[in-house]
Structure formats: C-alpha cells, structure tokens
Amino acid sequence: MNQTDSTRRRIFKIASALAIVPFIASSANVLAAQNGAMRTGLKYKDTPTGDKKCSNCYHFVPGPDAKSLGGCKMFAGDTEISPEGYCSAWALKK
Numbered sequence: 221m222n223q224t225d226s227t228r229r230r231i232f233k234i235a236s237a238l239a240i241v242p243f244i245a246s247s248a249n250v251l252a253a254q255n256g257a258m259r260t261g262l263k264y265k266d267t268p269t270g271d272k273k274c275s276n277c278y279h280f281v282p283g284p285d286a287k288s289l290g291g292c293k294m295f296a297g298d299t300e301i302s303p304e305g306y307c308s309a310w311a312l313k314k
C-alpha cells in the first residue's frame with residue numbers, strides 16, 4: 221500500500237462517517253413529532269388551565285415517566301404532548 225492509497229482510505233472513512241450523521245439525526249426526529257393542525261384546531265398549549273391538564277385527561281398517553289412528554293389519542297402522531305399541557309378537548313380521566 222502506498223501513501224496515496226492510505227490517504228484515500230482515510231478520506232473514504234471520514235466521508236462515510238459524515239454521511240451517517242444525517243441519518244442518525246433524522247431517525248431521532250422521527251420519534252419526536254407534533255401534529256400542528258390538531259394543536260391549532262384544539263388550541264393546545266403547554267400550560268394547564270386550572271386543574272385541567274393533559275396528565276389528568278382521558279386522552280393522554282403518558283411518556284416513560286410522569287414528567288416526560290407523551291402522546292394524545294386525539295392528536296395522531298404527536299409525541300410531544302406535555303403532561304402539563306391543555307387543549308379544548310380535555311376530558312377528566314376516570
């Protein structure tokens with residue numbers, strides 16, 4: 221192996237590593253999503269209204285722990301619903 225081959229291999233390795241970065245970043249983004257149309261339509265906000273908040277709403281799908289973002293049965297594909305959030309579709313969890 222000569223100097224040129226070694227340099228080419230090094231460049232190829234660096235280029236390959238850099239090519240993977242966007243895929244890793246985009247796969248992380250696939251897991252986090254917001255349903256903007258539903259948020260607007262139902263006037264979602266990240267703060268509660270009195271005692272009414274997502275964590276005590278019938279439609280809330282909790283995240284891994286009590287403070288984590290979760291989902292909502294009303295907001296298809298949205299994975300960033302705050303347990304402290306609220307919207308006009310709130311319904312008391314029984």
Ligand code: SF4
Nearest residue numbers: 274277279280292307
């Ligand atoms: S319906 Fe509204 S208040 Fe209830 S969990 Fe979904 S976003 Fe939160």
